[in-house]
Amino acid sequence: MKKIIGLVLAFGPGIFAIGYTIGTGSVTSMIVAGSTYGMQLLWVLMLSCIFSGILMFTYGNYALITGETALFAFKKHLKWGKMIAILIILGVTFGQWNSLMGILGISANIIFEIILIYFPQLEGVEYEAVLGIAIIIILTMYALLLVGRYTFFEKILVIFVTIMGLSFLVSLFMVYPQPEEVIRGLIPSIPKVKGGKMMVAAFVGTTMAAATFLSRPLFVKGKGWNISNLGQQKKDAIIAACLVFVISASVMAVACGALFLEGEPVTKVLDMANTLEPVAGKFALTLFFFGTLSAGLSSIFPCLLIAPILLSDYQSGTLDTHSRQFKIITAFACLFSLIVPIFGANPIEMQIMSQVFNVFVLPLVILGIILLVNNKKLMRGHKTGLWLNIGLVAALFFSCLISYNGIMALLVYF
Known part of the structure; x- marks a missing residue:
């Protein structure tokens, strides 16, 4: 048991990639997609995870070889780099803070739903209970942030991600789709129904999150890695991308197996309880909810x-978690996150919308790193290979396609 715990705790900056990628945004998108379209969008998830792995590896390598972080390097080395960096900071922060509202709303709702399974008499006080839970969660998270050490953040995330992964994988053994559904899902197609295009954009927005790649150099440096850890960094990126795919696909498969065949699409957090419980029983439902809650936390x-990370990256390339700037920005983000719980908005709809907005800065983030890693002077003799360049160009083309798709989806929605 000590060896297993040691192995889990030895996991590197990839744990932050899983934390960014598989939140309630990802889980919500997977549940809604699995319950509404079955496994039809599995191909989008697979491509997003492949490109995410390539980008995590590339950003990590750049940091280890040059000693520079992403936005600092954009500002320093690229023409129009300062403007590009500012646009990325604004775009990513807007997307992540919008996502934070949905995450907190869903997490608070899930805790309430877990309590409600065993204490149904509390049904009449939903708004007050959910708001109270949301305030407690965000105050606890802010208090933990003030500890301000990379290793502490990493260990907290390891606990949440481990619970999340095990919960979803165990749930998959209880409720699963037919194999032919899975095979069909690997054939590219977009659901020809209202919301289909938006769901594709949301999938990419949550799985190929720009924040994951931009923050990686800082987390790699926080881990204490240097140029001698290039092999370890590569392995970490591959493992992170594979785990994101396995866990996300498990969530989609559970929703498909339990809800899609029953014709029960999910539109509210309560729908998950009402539809999963008769199929999977109280234990499986509680387990699935704990997984979703861990994803949220x-x-x-x-x-x-994210905002203090990007600002620190832009200003100096180092993150000071004890600075006044860090404390003020994170406090404002905490207050911002309470908007959905205070107004009682539908957190699932808010969450999917926020994921769509995340795709619009993605082409800039990919183009910037392509230009940097192909600069021979910066890379100090570490040539970027042909296959990696092909992967990066393919990721750029894919992100442009999805951004266009997201714009079309939002025009139809509004």
């Missing part, structure tokens, strides 16, 4: 960190 940390 594992995302709140990185979402609160």
